[in-house]
Amino acid sequence: MMVMxxxxxxxxxxxxxxxxxxxxxxxxxxxxxxxxxxxxxxDVANELGVARMTVYHWFSGRFTPRAEYVRRIEELLExxxx
Numbered sequence: 001m002m003v004m005x006x007x008x009x010x011x012x013x014x015x016x017x018x019x020x021x022x023x024x025x026x027x028x029x030x031x032x033x034x035x036x037x038x039x040x041x042x043d044v045a046n047e048l049g050v051a052r053m054t055v056y057h058w059f060s061g062r063f064t065p066r067a068e069y070v071r072r073i074e075e076l077l078e079x080x081x082x
Contacts, residue, residue: 010035017060027058027065030073033080034059048072 018031034044041059045052048069057063058073065073 009040014056014059021059021061025061025064026070026073026077027063028061029077030055031059033077037080044076047076 014031015035018028018035021028021031023029023032030044033039034041041052041055045055048055050069054063058065
């Protein structure tokens, strides 16, 4: 179970959505990484050039990122692993 980030303001609801979503989805992986590493949705949205709401939809598995964003998300995830 993930621990909700207090300093980044992730709500209990978004954490529950991420926990319930398919963990194999790239957006859900991104959401888990952001919560675990205390990275804000605003920072991710700015980095990728998308709206914060888009990032929330990716986190919950509601939307799947387009291919151009998948590559960049994979780079973000890989950077956190190293």
